[in-house]
Amino acid sequence: MSDTSPKPEATPDVAPIAALIDPMPAAPPRSQWLDVWDQFRRHKGAMAGAVVLILIILLVFVGPWFWPYEASHIDIRSRNQGPSWAHPMGTDQLGRDMLARLMAGGQTSVSVGITAMLLALFLGSLVGVLAGYFRRLDGLLMRLTDLFLALPLLPLMLVMVLLFRDKLNGAFGPETGIFILIVVAIGVTSWMPTARIVRGDVLALKEQEFVLAARSIGTTNLRMILRHVLPNVLSPIMVSATLGIANAIITESALSFLGLGFPPDFPTWGRLLFDATDYLQQHPERVFWPGLAISLTVLSANYLGDGLRDALDPRIRGR
Numbered sequence: 001m002s003d004t005s006p007k008p009e010a011t012p013d014v015a016p017i018a019a020l021i022d023p024m025p026a027a028p029p030r031s032q033w034l035d036v037w038d039q040f041r042r043h044k045g046a047m048a049g050a051v052v053l054i055l056i057i058l059l060v061f062v063g064p065w066f067w068p069y070e071a072s073h074i075d076i077r078s079r080n081q082g083p084s085w086a087h088p089m090g091t092d093q094l095g096r097d098m099l100a101r102l103m104a105g106g107q108t109s110v111s112v113g114i115t116a117m118l119l120a121l122f123l124g125s126l127v128g129v130l131a132g133y134f135r136r137l138d139g140l141l142m143r144l145t146d147l148f149l150a151l152p153l154l155p156l157m158l159v160m161v162l163l164f165r166d167k168l169n170g171a172f173g174p175e176t177g178i179f180i181l182i183v184v185a186i187g188v189t190s191w192m193p194t195a196r197i198v199r200g201d202v203l204a205l206k207e208q209e210f211v212l213a214a215r216s217i218g219t220t221n222l223r224m225i226l227r228h229v230l231p232n233v234l235s236p237i238m239v240s241a242t243l244g245i246a247n248a249i250i251t252e253s254a255l256s257f258l259g260l261g262f263p264p265d266f267p268t269w270g271r272l273l274f275d276a277t278d279y280l281q282q283h284p285e286r287v288f289w290p291g292l293a294i295s296l297t298v299l300s301a302n303y304l305g306d307g308l309r310d311a312l313d314p315r316i317r318g319r
Helices: 015-020 032-042 044-066 098-133 135-150 153-172 174-187 192-205 209-216 221-257 269-279 285-312 314-318
Strands: none
Touching: 032 044, 032 285, 044 098, 044 285, 098 135, 098 174, 098 192, 098 221, 098 269, 098 285, 135 192, 153 174, 153 221, 174 221, 192 221, 209 221, 221 269, 221 285, 269 285
16 A cells, blocks of 8 residues: 655755854953943043143153253242243242243142052051951941041141151151151041942942852952952042042142141242242232142042043943
8 A cells, every 4th residue: 555645845954055154253252441441431521631630740740851941940130020932931039930840849749649649548448448358347447537537637737747847857858758748647647538438348349249159168368358359449449549649739739838848949839829929919820820730630630530430330331
């Protein structure tokens, strides 16, 4: 009896055809820092602040190499001149070029700001990490932080300068001694906000799964802090760094304006403001230029900090 059921149709072999089609290449993984850069460059204020800050740093550190006048050059015949082609910002009571002194003062002010910021960042990060990671130290370190926050900081810095100025000047010289003293005075009185921010982030990180997994395999506390905790709190530390530079420059300018900063023959932006007050009626431009330099530097650093905060925050990046 013959089989009359329909036979299934033969399907063509698609394997050779599929082999001829190139598979779509997978997109390379996107770097986290590339996402941060994309978010940062969208912040117009942060980009403008970064550009202005770079220009100011180049002006104060590179500009004196190309300017024909030195900050300490005295020319009595050219004293108290107004702005001109030879002296775009005029001269002071001793005939010294104000632009040269502004650039030299910027070197000191920016150097003090960066060094004091690094000291405050180190102290604040150390206290914050220890307080957030070790529960037994949390109460003691936070009460110490509250104590420093309750102190009047400017009078405290004035007392430190008055007590230790002569000793450090005798040990390191007048310029180096007062530089160390002002950096230490600003650093030890401005670490508290960083400590609070870092402590909060460390407390949140302690409950994350990767920290618990690292602890379960016997990772030591030092390795845990250096490898797992500290790298994950770098974003608030970087933001605090930019804002700390601005605060340190303002504080140094205030100390110099009060006459407790660098010696009179050592220019800073605050010292230039202090010296210009005696000639405010005759030469008001002497107050304008250092004030403008301080304002632009602080404003640029603040905008840079705002941009870094938005770029490093994953919630804002996700938005």
